[in-house]
Amino acid sequence: MDRENAGKAWMTWRGLQAEDEPKLRELDRACKQADGDEWVSNLVGDALAAMQEHVDNTFCAAGEEILMAVGWIQLLPSSENEQQVILGGRVHPLYRRRGLGTLLLEWLENRANLVSGYHRIRRLIIRNEALTADAHSIYVQSGFTPIFAENMMVCSLEHSPPADRLPETYRLVNWTAETAPLFYRAYCDAFYDRAASFDPPEKWVAEYEGDTDFLPQSSWLAISEDNRPVAFVTAGQMGKMAWISQTGVVPQLRGQGVAFGLLAHALRHFQQVGYPEVGLHVNVNNPAAIRRFYELGFRRRLTRARYEKTVL
Structure with missing residues (x-):
């Protein structure tokens, strides 16, 4: 018509x-x-x-x-x-x-x-x-x-993601029953200066593991040489799109390439698995994060409010 x-x-x-x-x-x-x-x-x-x-x-x-x-x-x-x-x-x-x-x-x-x-x-x-x-x-x-x-930002995986890597002093692990508490610790440490309170660890972990779209093998935790969890990415699937549910880095390491290297690794993994694109939400009042995602190849697709x- x-x-x-x-x-x-x-x-x-x-x-x-x-x-x-x-x-x-x-x-x-x-x-x-x-x-x-x-x-x-x-x-x-x-x-x-x-x-x-x-x-x-x-x-x-x-x-x-x-x-x-x-x-x-x-x-x-x-x-x-x-x-x-x-x-x-x-x-x-x-x-x-x-x-x-x-x-x-x-x-x-x-x-x-x-x-x-x-x-x-x-x-x-x-x-x-x-x-x-x-x-x-x-x-x-x-x-x-x-x-x-919040902006919904999407990164096409048609081309290779950035080759940036974590500094050698950090190692990466996936989400497992053993590492889930470490993900929670990284989450709390990353957002303690922004969140008024946190859910108990059992509830936080259970919400992820009870979600049928959760991708534990695509969720990554960066651990420092003194065995402290310092940055994390939790992932899921939305239709045919990979989805970054949450990501954060401890305040002391912001702007030092740890979060960028972790996200670049996550994008390369999504590409290897076969996802065509990756999406996430970011608050419109967080220009530093928007800039970081833009540098990784994300572009705004729409805004939710x-x-x-x-x-x-």
């Missing part, structure tokens, strides 16, 4: 129906093709779950063969004084910049306030895994505040 005909298509606003699932999948495909492909969001599952909770928690602009826009709300566990609500929604790329996004967000806010009860504080939350400039403008103009943003609005 071309843009000229799309603008004249018949449209009706209504709640979602079970038979809309194929149209939801097509909407998801079109949005990811236009905004950038990612594996975190679940448009189809989230929208259908909201419909099953209550059909009036969903709202869509439907044509005869297409969903032009869809929105839904999800109530999170609440307290006596506060209700948190996730607002989700997408507008088909062919129908953007026509006011549908603003109308959709207005409806979502009204529905969230209604089901939350006006006697409680409402915290409205938007999570967007492929943020566009237009979406950001709509959120901010509607009174939402950006809470955090979270916005919130408190209604008293």
Whole structure:
């Protein structure tokens, strides 16, 4: 359907129906093709779950063969004084910049306030895994505040990764039952100046080992000559893409090539295994890390963000 005909298509606003699932999948495909492909969001599952909770928690602009826009709300566990609500929604790329996004967000806010009860504080939350400039403008103009943003950066392995290596005084080991506690120690030492608290080691290790996408043989730990774990990379798989879940280096060794050499080794390993590309998330407020990843061959593919609005 071309843009000229799309603008004249018949449209009706209504709640979602079970038979809309194929149209939801097509909407998801079109949005990811236009905004950038990612594996975190679940448009189809989230929208259908909201419909099953209550059909009036969903709202869509439907044509005869297409969903032009869809929105839904999800109530999170609440307290006596506060209700948190996730607002989700997408507008088909062919129908953007026509006011549908603003109308959709207005409806979502009204529905969230209604089901939350006006006697409680409402915290409205938007999570967007492929943020566009237009979406950001709509959120901010509607009174939402950006809470955090991360770039998804991707490194193609079509060409050889950097040949940089760790200094000879360090050795590398994989994740095993024996080395997992050392990974945890490196994690805590790397982020002690940035994190307010840490999960217990058993929980941290169990979350990795319970993840079916975790790649222990592609997760690496750098150990110094005095047997101290000083840097780490934990890896997983997202579709056909290798994924760097976390990476860190102790503060004393930042900027000394240890993290760079460790990541270069991880990239070469991913290439040898046969992955076509590697991805990761990095906070937009961490320019030093972004610069390091850029030097390794990573490029920004999209930005994910979270916005919130408190209604008293």
